[in-house]
Amino acid sequence: MTTRSQQQGQLRIGKTSNLLCDKSSESDDAGRHETPCDVQIEAGKDVDRPSEPKDLEIDATKSNKNGFALLMTVMALALSMFLVSLDMTIVATAIPRITDEFGGIDLVGWYGSAFFITLGGFQAAWGKIYKYFPLKISFLISIVLFEIGSLICAFLLGVAPNSLALIIGRAITGVGGAGISSGAFTIIAFSAPPKQRPAYIGILGASYGIAAAVGPLIGGAFTSHATWRWCFYINLPIGGVSGVIILLFYRPPPPSSLLNEDLKEKLLQMDLPGAFLLIGAMVCYCLALQWGGLSRSWNDSTVIGALVGFGVLLTVYVVVQWVQKERAAMVGRLFERNVILAMIYIDLLAGTFFLLVYYLPIYFQVVSGVSAAESGIRNLPLILAQSIATILSGIALSKFQRPQPFLLFGAGVTAIGSGLLYTLDIGSSSGKWIGFQILTGIGIGWCFQVPVVTAQSTAAPSDLPSVTGMVLTVQTLGGSVFVSAGQSALDNVLLKSLPNISGIDPKVVLKMGSTELRQAFSSAQLSEILVAYMKGLKAAFLVAIIASSTATVVSMGVRRTKLAGSLPPTAV
Template identity: 45%
Template sequence: MSTTPTSSTTEKVNGTALADVGEEPEGKGDVEQGKEQVDTADDVGEYPKGFRLAMVVLALVLAVFLVALDLLYLASQTNSTAWIRLGVYKFFPIKASFMTAIAIFELGSLICGVSQNSSMLIAGRAIAGLGASGISTGCYTIVAFAAPPQLRPAFTGIMGATFGAGSVVGPLLGGVFTGRVSWRWCFYINLPIGVPSIVVILLLFKTPSTAQPLKAPLLEKVLQMDFSGTSLIMAATICYLLAMEWGGTTKAWNSASVIAVLVLFPVLIFVFILNEWWQGEKAQLTFRILKNRAMLAVSLFAGSFFTLLYYLPIYFQAIDGASAQASGVHNLPLIIAMTITTIASGGLISAFGHYVPILVSGGVVTTIGMGMIYTLQVGSKSSHWIGYQVLAGLGIGFAFQVPQIVAQSICELPEVSHYTAISLFFQMMGGTFFISAAESIFSNKLVKHLKVNVPEIDPKIVIGLGATQFRNSLPVAAIPGVVLSYMQSLHPVFILATTLAGVATLVSLIARWEKIKIRI
């Protein structure tokens, strides 16, 4: 029997990939079909081996690290263009698309580095964000075609660990460059990192026959990239971010502008859902995907992780008086622990095929760790914040990469880029939405507590100084009140991170506890 699935079988497989591992497709058993396909792929030598495989994976790791370095600078730009990347790798050659994405990112970084005004900097960030959205999807897509199926989860875990490490190293390097050289080097550093990735992929990665883009006229390809969905989700995201930024700080929550964007946000989301429903199976995000519990879980886990990653350094700076560079070093227990378990989760899924126990156990440990971080106070010992970070990092590492690993394991190779992009889209949108919510909570609480604890000082002055400068600029008598205000404002943020991890764990519990069948 041919290993090439019929259209009906493919549809069932796609349904399986999007329904928490549903029914088996008709025809040959999954294990037999996977084994036959593995043998076929190995026979034709489509997977790089040895040195070539190592170099390709290294190039992808560098590319992931490149995006993670600028994560906090490019988060909104990356998510605004994320919808476009859902179609690029499906309709255009993988190799060319990936190298183009890196080139666009490098161009944007160069523009940022040489910018002479804020408008030029914003334009550069927008261009870099467009490239970054393509790089992240391309890395996970290429590793699916470059690595044998039994190794894919492990390599995916390595890239996830790299992403986590880069998320911390980026702000750390940014602080060093800004303080000792120039802020422009935050962008110049990207240029030498991206070039090796382009060269290695160009010379050593051969696009396999299973990675050929769908054949269609150029106009049809462009029309199927769902630009209407892109426009709607971008507009909705902007409305949400503006509401979180304005509300309670620069504008009152009951002001006309804040109310307007708060009303527009759900309206645009509703229209977006209608747009996807109207397009049916041609939509980039079908209702089968919207019902997938793993996608909801990954958004919640991402919100918890990125909230902690963003606000824990503020704790070190405002409460302990650490510099920006030192606060990055203090974050290392979180990242080291996360790196270890991210790689381990990929290996465990490769070995046993079960992902829900890993997702649930990771969620439980993350929730406990986040809850312990909430107990931090002014004057907490270093042994406390180190241990709590290790606990949270171990849990996050187990859970963070599972959706990408599962998507690559259970769908057909031609669909890998699409499902990977969707998973990353939910992950990054979760981070963006919940960081914005956390920022709104923190800013509103800080203004409130400053008015109570240091009424003689204008809260706008304290906020303008930032977490690292207020100690050197305010009267000594006011410092304890400001520190207390920061601590009281951080606690609700840590509650949000803990709640997100807990809800993500509950969502993971209702997923189907089945063994995944690796596909080619």
């Protein structure tokens, strides 16, 4: 990491609506005067080395004199973050009913993975879009993409009801969601005065947590009392209101000189090859797990080809990131020890969390036989405990400033909680599934935000957006990796257990919706099928145990260093 020479020019958005810079700031290369916009690497110049960072002070009050407009903007951003978070969890309790309509559980993993793959794959690209294209227009486009994906999931499925249409809709929604989550924090940085910025970002965080908590409950209510399509219909008015408010009230800062770059340079900075390589690798991975042991044997050439494709594309992705240097989504010089470990850690923890969010509803609805609405209520102990623990750990970390113990404690408790969830069985008492979820939620929440803070503490201010994006990318992809792994474990164990039941065709059970089992089979057959389902769910929960236990080991390698200065607002 290059050392910072001196405090250089300040950026102020003043009455002239121009970017003013300190005339004494000179470049290290040619002694020319620089503008603050030159913090980024100039097109075609010395991409092997980053430009010297500058401290930029944004006087947001000058560009947002209207307090009401600022309030409306923050409200719109909170709504948009609510939208993205809601979409992560609202589908979970609807999945068993969706399998009834589409006939089978073989594509369940894709309902979540399609969203997470594009959400993670395009986050870095959206970060570059907001630097090189108009901020307001770009954010509105991200909302439109999110709405189009939701419309496909909700409306077009009525015309052509099948899993493929749902998966495509979820993928498009993920692309829009990546732009919304990245853009919301960018807009806050340009809208709120520096002293108020943490409070406003806290509002976004609260909105995100509330949506995660109520998502399974709302999804269950819609599925039980209306239709699961309302899980996607609800996105349309929320996104529409958010977009209209941004359109009417948000006033973006004066355009930077980066907007004048030629289109070729803008596209190069977005690292689109890297995004598509990463998405392609994840698709190969998910296909291999979907086919392996089910529609094809694990030694089938198609399955092997998908696994080889995953490895090849991932290798090419790493090479592309290395070659692109500062234009890459994953900037090589930022891979300090704690950053690498933080990325591995959050991938494992996020995977554990989303795996449990997606497969606990199957336990409640299939094994326990409750409705989707009741399943959403039963899933609340995990979500609420996680949300509350996240807030409390943020306060505690601000005081103690040492992240490593938080990482170790959180992962350890999560591993214990996942192990206890593994012991759930047919007829387990409410005390068990409530208590086990609370313990697991506390563990996940206590450490969920800490990897971002850990990575940020190693970076210079000018590198904070890049290092944060790197961590958030693997966090999002962790959901895809482990939801798919859990699905493969569930399906393969279920397929091996079903042939032992007389009069049962395993393929018929796999193609049947999860909640249709009780109407399709006799009591004696159903009892044996539920035992097989429970074995499959235990295999999925075992994936969570392995992931969280590995995260515990990874946390031991994190340096026990103290955070430098106060926590950055993006870590709230």
